[in-house]
Amino acid sequence: MSNGGQPTIVSIARRAGVSTASVSRVLNGQGARRDTTERVRRAAAELGYVPNAVARSLKDGRTRQLTFAVPDIGNPVYVAMVRAIQAVTKAAGYRLLLHSTDAVAEDELAVLRSLGDRTSDGLILCPIRITDAHLAALASAAGPVVVIGSLPEPGPVDSVRADSVAGAALAVRHLYETGRRRIAYIGGPSDTVPGHNRDLGYRAALAECGLPHDPDLVVHTDFGIEQGRAAAERLLPARPDAVFCANDQLALGAAHALLAHGLRIPHDLAVAGMDDSTLAQAGWPPLTSVDLGSAERGRRAARMLLDRLEVPAGNPLVPAPRTTTTPPRLVVRASTAPATDPRR
Amino acid sequence: MSNGGQPTIVSIARRAGVSTASVSRVLNGQGARRDTTERVRRAAAELGYVPNAVARSLKDGRTRQLTFAVPDIGNPVYVAMVRAIQAVTKAAGYRLLLHSTDAVAEDELAVLRSLGDRTSDGLILCPIRITDAHLAALASAAGPVVVIGSLPEPGPVDSVRADSVAGAALAVRHLYETGRRRIAYIGGPSDTVPGHNRDLGYRAALAECGLPHDPDLVVHTDFGIEQGRAAAERLLPARPDAVFCANDQLALGAAHALLAHGLRIPHDLAVAGMDDSTLAQAGWPPLTSVDLGSAERGRRAARMLLDRLEVPAGNPLVPAPRTTTTPPRLVVRASTAPATDPRR
């Protein structure tokens, strides 16, 4: 044996005194004479044989591996996706390759290209911005891809998106309905898709509620707890009675800043975030947030990908790319209880 | 082309009018005539050739993939490990397969066995308990394994452990030094290695500080925010002046319960957790915690694994398994500032 001593189908064949074809057949449940079957089974067991997945992959052109390219595993939103995806793929007998892109576009494109190396059977890509280069690369991808994020319609591939416009509006409307009138906004970087859309939702809901859009009540910054803290500091002079944040991290930071100033939440100011990550429950007081369905998006993306892979053999009809949207859901917690005096 | 239209080394050879050997050589940087080199390069570019990693793996017996078997990606501690591992493997040109075991021993053993399928070149295993079956499987693993966790000495494989005994002691001593005398403990399941060790550290530090071990001040439960809340409720009648928790999740839950009772942190009670995960910073007030070096453990595990893999060819000397321990580090935050009246 030229390899590391690992038994192969050949060693089994020799030991059992049969051909490699028979070994393969027995081990894969094809018919064989009782005698042969037994000898092969025994030899395999004695040698502790484990089939070489690489060789098998080469033969039948599939690896039973899927890749998930995620921008930042530090963010609980993506953790939720990883979990959901992992659960689906595991159940379907696929392994999961985790690729961290660090939100670098060049890296995302590299992953897309590397689909051609046949290392995995499909890819779930979660880009934070979508450039023309992305669209081009998606259109000519060497295998099935599902994008988690918002592609222009009609997209080149399957995609799952969150409705963050509606989600943001849900939160703002809720703040309005609980009596808030000076609703500040801490937004993420507006050149990202989520950053931009949440912005839109904020403005739309303000308009709908008949509230003016006051630039003094808006701050844009990067996502992060520390950034939320700093942003809240900058907003305080404008005397908001509520702060809506594009993200739970920002909301948590903002809440800390407010509490540090001796303000009471929700008595003096309400705080709401987005994503409904574990951070929202972890906050004090627990934060109202909007669940954009991260886990659900992961689940759906994984399913769509598997659907593409499990086309019954000899079916050349490739269905057109589909897009699905997960509905947002408002999760009300203590941080947005109505102000004690509704007329304040 | 019998496959999905993917160009292979054969298509390039045909197009460039050379043999496959030449193509391979050119593409792998071996010497070749200028003319040949150019023709091959051009043909490859025109066809958009990407080498088939599966075939290559089969040939040279390595996949450049590593597996990380993690109990629960929901836990920030493991997220930190995944991140650190991913960073190291990526830099070394390895892909990372993430396998979620859901802390099921049977599943951990299955991963260990599946090392034999040559899907990945090595495994980082993070078991939550270690049984004899684990030890046996480790000893006969089909490839290099690094365990993150505490193996009996001398271990069958490389391992990286945290010193949670010392870590817990650090926290308890800190509480003592800031004037606390009735230090309660919310522990994790004591049949897990971390659960057990943190327990030991708590007791040791109490003894060292000359404090009695009062069973009324101790509660054991599962890890989780909700569990922390419930546990704190049960502790209150015993009138502790500090709560040390085996985990940030527990600490966060406990803090919530205390605040909900109108108690002030740290004025009335100090709270400290362990792991120094993002939850600790997210808490209000920000929680003192003990960094057990999750990221560092991930990093070291990855490095040790790579060390095993990159043995200069033809070196049959396999070094004995090594064990390394990451030192704990106390991170003091607002939740354990000294009580206002030091004599209370």
Add this chain to the structure above:
DNA sequence: GCAACATCTGTAAACGATTACAGCCGCTGG
């Protein structure tokens, strides 16, 4: 102009599995 040598190139054999095909065997029925 030719020998000696260096450099490049092609042929073919691996890697470990699956599988089409053909051959062999034993059985059944006439």
Add this chain to the structure above:
DNA sequence: CCAGCGGCTGTAATCGTTTACAGATGTTGC
């Protein structure tokens, strides 16, 4: 007793790469 048939089995090709070896080509020096 033999044709025909069905079930097992073995041989060999295949997946896409890398690489040892041998053969071809070119270069240099005399």
